[in-house]
Amino acid sequence: MNVxxxxxxxxxxxxxxxxxxxxxxxxxxxTGSSMPPPDRPEDSLxxxxxxxxxxxxxxxxxxxxxIGGLILDRYAGTNPWGILGGVIVGFIVGMTHLLRIAxxxx
Numbered sequence: 001m002n003v004x005x006x007x008x009x010x011x012x013x014x015x016x017x018x019x020x021x022x023x024x025x026x027x028x029x030x031t032g033s034s035m036p037p038p039d040r041p042e043d044s045l046x047x048x049x050x051x052x053x054x055x056x057x058x059x060x061x062x063x064x065x066x067i068g069g070l071i072l073d074r075y076a077g078t079n080p081w082g083i084l085g086g087v088i089v090g091f092i093v094g095m096t097h098l099l100r101i102a103x104x105x106x
Contacts, residue, residue, distance in 0.1 A: 054101055057097065058094055058097050058098050058101070059094075061090060061093045061094040061097055062090045062091065062093075062094035063090065064090065065085075065086040065087070065089040065090035065093065066083055066086040066087045066090050067086070068082075068086050069081075069082035069083040069084065069085050069086025069087065069089075070082065070083045070086065072086075
């Protein structure tokens with residue numbers, strides 16, 4: 001994706017990303033010289049979608065193994081061990097992800 005920046009004197013500069021920005025990538029301007037990436041402020045909508053995605057992912061990580069355990073119990077006749085194992089696995093996976101998110105946001 002190219003980023004166009006309007007300069008002070010009306011000139012346009014096209015930035016061409018050469019690598020993933022999170023891994024320390026850099027940009028080339030139209031003349032081919034290397035320059036740092038442009039500043040991109042995060043808007044509140046993007047932050048909201050990010051947190052909604054995180055909350056949904058953690059919620060599904062808590063619930064999905066329990067549902068899988070319930071299905072296993074119903075078809076394999078292992079009542080209540082499948083759902084119990086699913087709840088334990090879901091709790092461990094969900095809490096691990098939740099702690100990782102909390103550590104990233106500090």
